Amino acid sequence: MAQRVSLFVTCIVDQLFPQIGMAMAHVLERLGYQLDFPEGQTCCGQPAFNSGYRQEARIVARHFLDVFEKCEAIVVPSGSCASMAIHHFPDLFAKEPETLARVRALRERIWEFSTFLTAVAGVEDVGARFPDVVTFHDGCHALREMGVKSAPRRLLAQVRGLELREMQPAEECCGFGGTFAVKFGELSGAMARTKVEAILRTGARSVVSLDPSCLMQIRGALSRAGSEVRTLHLAEVLASR
Template structure:
């Protein structure tokens, strides 16, 4: 299926796929936001969560991080454990009350909040209203920096070629690749290089990589080899699940590349000499 048309239909009778209405962004930055760090960031990439906080605080925004937050429920949901996913979702919804925007360091987790929580509770009117309200104030980090904060980044680093990887669900549900491209495009000394398989899944897919290891391994091999062939000196992504998979494959194949979360990349590239490094 293409992005615009169902290919199975004859040329003269193709039906355009439904298009989402453009999101309306607030005219002013909020004073306070919540940060949903995601379980993968919390366990494996804590520096990405801290750097996301640094980026938001530099915009004059207070950041609240509820300590009881956990997984968004996506692994259970995509594995068919609907009731368990609902249980996780109820807990998260209760933690993020109060109307502040919720900033998420992963496009796939933000997509879970915005796209799939309403589906989980479509038969529970009271809960549906709560999750829809949460969905309406949920933003992926790069989306929020670009469209709400309207950041203007000043590059402080040396010339660098990077390749961008965006998770397939983040690309599909949150347009994260477009937001990341726009922010990276503000960095004067950074060149983003194209690579084959850019829009394809890295093979992680949460439990997919466990259930289908041979297929997953073949997919990440294609991905990492394409990244190496691009000539990029570094890989940047907004999704740490993908980074776990891609970095692990780099190590296994002895490919001298490493992936970094975009929050850390942007923070490190744009610090002035007066700003702390951590």
């Protein structure tokens, strides 16, 4: 078991939702890991990649490689950003064998937060208490690119006082999609409202997800609709006692 864990908190957590990064750090420390926050970290480059700017994405991806290359295990509070490094960096450097080799060596050590807990740390019960009715939103990249479905649910099942009520459908996109959210604002907003309706139908008081960007989209739409339903990253739930 890796004893030292490096945090890649992602730019969105760093700049907008630092409490998610702190919660993730608390959970990992409680499990006995030594934490490291490489100060040079910024972003995974996904906004440029998804917008068709490969050259710009490569600049950011190369920076990511430089910052994290020496780390033993890198834990990320986002399925989407982890997937960028794991699944899309190889596409970005397909024509640069040396960088590709570095990418391949690094991707084995990058972990989405919930998968790290269940697959590497081997825990489901982290000793959390969260007396609330919650529903879980499957982020598309965590679900379909990373295959994460049961890990967060197994972790939530062990939280004292927590009742999970699945929304229908849980697997439909919230409409964020990076720059899609602003390039097709009206469409993205309509998708968010459909998600919000599914959440409200459960009667849950909180929505939990693995992706800060989905949570920003959902919370933005909930707040616009005047709803009191909270949004929380899984790490925040697991850090509660």
